[in-house]
Amino acid sequence: MDSRDGRGDDDPQDESLSELLRSWRSRSDPCAFAGLTVRGRRSIGLSQRDVARLAGVSERWYRSLERGNEANYSADFLDRLSSALRLSPAERHALYLGAIGRPPALAAVPETDAAAEMDDVLQQFLDGQSPNPAYVSDLAWNVIGYNEPLREWFPWAAHQANLMRWTFLSREAREQLVNWREDWARPYLGQIRYARVHHPKSEALRRLERDILAGSPDVQGMWDRREVYEHVNGDLRRLKLPCHRGREVPVRVIALRPMRSDRLRVTVLMESRRGVSSG
Structure with missing residues (x-):
């Protein structure tokens, strides 16, 4: 030494x-x-x-x-x-x-009880969705489990990421989520409001709302619309990810909830061959 x-x-x-x-x-x-x-x-x-x-x-x-x-x-x-x-x-x-010259952003911390419910059986379910990307998130949208296709589509998911923070606080999300404002941001804000109403004592949700509004001032106008959405199920959305080499990919967003827990969400992105209608 x-x-x-x-x-x-x-x-x-x-x-x-x-x-x-x-x-x-x-x-x-x-x-x-x-x-x-x-x-x-x-x-x-x-x-x-x-x-x-x-x-x-x-x-x-x-x-x-x-x-x-x-x-x-x-x-x-x-x-x-x-x-x-x-x-x-x-x-x-x-x-x-x-x-x-700086470290990566601090990862969101999953809720302890919810993270503990991510077990081998649920991981096998995620793996069984391949080639469709699939992931499990907790009440505050921290990603606590995912399959290999999800990691290939969204590499950030491998680093204890948070779906909502990525959507609203990263520049890449606005480029990769096609029609970001109407198809993704507004429905997501409505889901956050829905979750806050149903879990008013959740500190993780309170922090999530605060961080998004503070870190993305242009979102405030959308938040002030006071829209409320439950989870999407079968909605058609478009992605334009680096792994797709510039090609827009339409996906059906399938949201599930394990019967044993109200703190977990299972989401599967099913690639659609029909595309998004212009109407």
Whole structure:
């Protein structure tokens, strides 16, 4: 240990982001990723092209990050990259610090009792919905369980994310949720109001309402409409996600609630072939 600063020679702060990214790529087995060509490779691990493809960006954009070039890297991109490289929470933290100089936003904390009800049987149900993305959220929309297609569509879900905070506080959501204001924001605000009426003592819901209105001032006008919605079930919505390569995908939003609990929601996104009517 260096007595001058109290840090060891192997302190991760001494490593550049470029070194970390190359190391994370090299430890990943291409065979573990569906759709990657593995025959004829001369080196182990993922290539820069592989990572760019898995993260839904151009190879040039990813290469710029690995070279240490400064740019306006979004939280959505960094979360997709974290998911592609299968980083641990500590490694994701290091990625954020190296790329944009600040840690990722604090994750919402699921309600303890609700999180405890996420068991193996419910996880098997989620996995059984594949290829449709599916997830479980608690009373305050903290994502506490999901299947692999959901993680591929929404990489942020792997980091104890909150659906409503992502929808209203992230720039990416307004681009990825087609017709964000009318089809997603207004119904979601109505659902939050409905939940607040039925669970007036919930501190998690109170914080959620406060954080959304404080962090997204333009939402206040929609909130003042005092619309109330119960959960959607079968509504047709459109998504335009990086994993879809610019293609709009219509989905039916199916909402379920386990009979054993009123604190959990199960949501399945069923891709629709009919699309959204113009009317």
